[in-house]
Amino acid sequence: MKNKKFYMxxxxxxxxxxxxxxxxxxxxxxIYVGVNTYRASTHRHYNDVAYQVARSVELLFDxxxxxxxxNVAIEYNTTGNGGDRIAQIRESEEYLKYLDTFTNLRRGMDxxxxxxxxVDGDEICYILDTDPMEDRRxxxxxxxxxxxxxxxxxxxxWQTGIPYNGxxxxxxxxxxxxxxxxxxxxxxxxxxxVAVESPMRTLQSDVNSYIFTVLIIVGIIxxxxxxxxxxxxxxxxxxxxxxxxxxxxxxxxxxxxxxENLKKIKNHDEIQVxxxxxxxxxxxxxxxxxxxxxxxxxKERIGAELNVAAxxxxxMLPGIFPAFPERKEFDLYASMNPxxxxxxxxxxxxxxxxxxxxxxxxxxSGKGVPAxxxxxxxKTLIKNRALLGGSPSEVLSYANDQLGEGNEAxxxxxxxFAIIEISTxxxxxxxxxxxxxxxRKKDGTFELIKYRHSPAVATMPGINFKEHEFxxxxxxxxxxxxxxxxxxxxxDNVLFGTDRMIASLNKDPDADxxxxxxxxRNDIDEFVGDAPQFDDITMLGFKYxxxxxxPLT
Amino acid sequence: xTINKTQDGSKLEIAIEGRLDTMTAPSLEEEVKNSLEGIKExxxxxxxxxxVSSAGLRVLLSAQKTMNKxxxxxxxxxxxxxxxxxxxxxxxxxxxxxx
Numbered sequence: 119m120k121n122k123k124f125y126m127x128x129x130x131x132x133x134x135x136x137x138x139x140x141x142x143x144x145x146x147x148x149i150y151v152g153v154n155t156y157r158a159s160t161h162r163h164y165n166d167v168a169y170q171v172a173r174s175v176e177l178l179f180d181x182x183x184x185x186x187x188x189n190v191a192i193e194y195n196t197t198g199n200g201g202d203r204i205a206q207i208r209e210s211e212e213y214l215k216y217l218d219t220f221t222n223l224r225r226g227m228d229x230x231x232x233x234x235x236x237v238d239g240d241e242i243c244y245i246l247d248t249d250p251m252e253d254r255r256x257x258x259x260x261x262x263x264x265x266x267x268x269x270x271x272x273x274x275x276w277q278t279g280i281p282y283n284g285x286x287x288x289x290x291x292x293x294x295x296x297x298x299x300x301x302x303x304x305x306x307x308x309x310x311x312v313a314v315e316s317p318m319r320t321l322q323s324d325v326n327s328y329i330f331t332v333l334i335i336v337g338i339i340x341x342x343x344x345x346x347x348x349x350x351x352x353x354x355x356x357x358x359x360x361x362x363x364x365x366x367x368x369x370x371x372x373x374x375x376x377x378e379n380l381k382k383i384k385n386h387d388e389i390q391v392x393x394x395x396x397x398x399x400x401x402x403x404x405x406x407x408x409x410x411x412x413x414x415x416x417k418e419r420i421g422a423e424l425n426v427a428a429x430x431x432x433x434m435l436p437g438i439f440p441a442f443p444e445r446k447e448f449d450l451y452a453s454m455n456p457x458x459x460x461x462x463x464x465x466x467x468x469x470x471x472x473x474x475x476x477x478x479x480x481x482x483s484g485k486g487v488p489a490x491x492x493x494x495x496x497k498t499l500i501k502n503r504a505l506l507g508g509s510p511s512e513v514l515s516y517a518n519d520q521l522g523e524g525n526e527a528x529x530x531x532x533x534x535f536a537i538i539e540i541s542t543x544x545x546x547x548x549x550x551x552x553x554x555x556x557x558r559k560k561d562g563t564f565e566l567i568k569y570r571h572s573p574a575v576a577t578m579p580g581i582n583f584k585e586h587e588f589x590x591x592x593x594x595x596x597x598x599x600x601x602x603x604x605x606x607x608x609x610d611n612v613l614f615g616t617d618r619m620i621a622s623l624n625k626d627p628d629a630d631x632x633x634x635x636x637x638x639r640n641d642i643d644e645f646v647g648d649a650p651q652f653d654d655i656t657m658l659g660f661k662y663x664x665x666x667x668x669p670l671t
Numbered sequence: 672x673t674i675n676k677t678q679d680g681s682k683l684e685i686a687i688e689g690r691l692d693t694m695t696a697p698s699l700e701e702e703v704k705n706s707l708e709g710i711k712e713x714x715x716x717x718x719x720x721x722x723v724s725s726a727g728l729r730v731l732l733s734a735q736k737t738m739n740k741x742x743x744x745x746x747x748x749x750x751x752x753x754x755x756x757x758x759x760x761x762x763x764x765x766x767x768x769x770x
Contacts, residue, residue: 528736530732574760605724
């Protein structure tokens, strides 16, 4: 029962309602057309009968005699003269014979009335009438007005001598009557007309029975069609569509479980194709989801590993500050913020011996894991080689040769590397394509120190790295950075630039390195706002206090 | 960044407009990699180039290394800022730059 109700809702209900409406419209239409056709043919039939009777009357008359009677009637009607002649004709043998003949004809032809008359202005002058009701029967000399339904037909026939083209139908107490008016033409003029009233009493009952029959037949055919169509619709269309819709909902509601029902639809038509497509789609979705799950898991795994890698990378950079609490001659601070999980920037600092400190800041071209791997090697090579002793140029040359070997990815690294003699403040730097360092002399302001750079490390074999000597006096500060600082970009594509960086450093030139780096960092953050950054931001600050052994302190 | 290539036999001229940075360098790298076969003379026209980052330098270096094996590579029309980048990074020593 539940199933039955299920099928009558939605699609099914609409289709069946539409079908019922269609059947009703067809029935009404066919009845309308049928009744009209029937009516038209009935009218024609009765009209023909009436005209045949009228023509018979015309043939039976002696025209000469009729013309005289007509003239007498019109004369009497117009002037009132000739009453004697009228009485005489009424009594004549011929008149009574005609009356008798036409009365018989009326009965024999089963028509209501046959009468003969002439038209005089707006009146009919009767010549002879066979009306079965004696009190309504006119005679020669009587007259009457012209009834409306009759008027056009009568006048047309009278004036032209040709019978009227249309039907003259009127309703009487006994039903519908159709009237034929036939003009009698003699010697080029209409001398009289014959009117025959033919009853159509059978018409209405015929129409009623016709409608009834049509209704019964159409009704039976409709019911059969209706049931057949509904059955076909339900079995071929609605039931499978409902199944498909139900299965799709089942798939969604039951965590993508596929049932066997779709395979059972074997209509060999578009519905089966649809069912198969839905099934294929469900299988496809499941495969896709399972793939996606795998890919997502893999991605999560890689993400987790990247996080570990980033942690390892960060831990590789010296991160405990103060780094050399026992050294009062200098203070330093450094920071790195990778743009991705792992980055290509790095800084480094290490004591080469008791009197020499090495400072490194570097930027590997490229991003992500390849850059990070390259960075690890570069950092290790530079530090290890530096600890063996040698000038910055020698250290970078060594790193250049090592990194250049089999460097298929053609990565390179810009490096600023300086060795500072702590006791004297004398420094030697090699700049392999890196940004200009900023230096602040005691009581002065930060300024970029520009000198010609060598190419970046790992660009070409056998590079001879130029060295640059400098001297720090007590109170001097040094600031090095990567392009992530100067190229931090605002949403309108304006770069932070060296001018803003120098201005930021000069807000408090005497600040310790940590405060100095924090200030720059805050200024960068404020400058870029919400704009996404694509480069690592790495900085190193070094402040020289001077050696206790130095005569200057 | 837009890249315009004009090839005349074994001579290829690549004109670059806009910024050659981390975001745009990979597409130039792809273009260069796919068009260097059989090229004897490679010219970069930097008339419309406003900026080069290290990622962009890497593409140029890579092209230079390829061209070292098969012909010549020249950079022309670099503006002041780009020239400064080349100087600071030491690339003036590596690349053949037409003043």
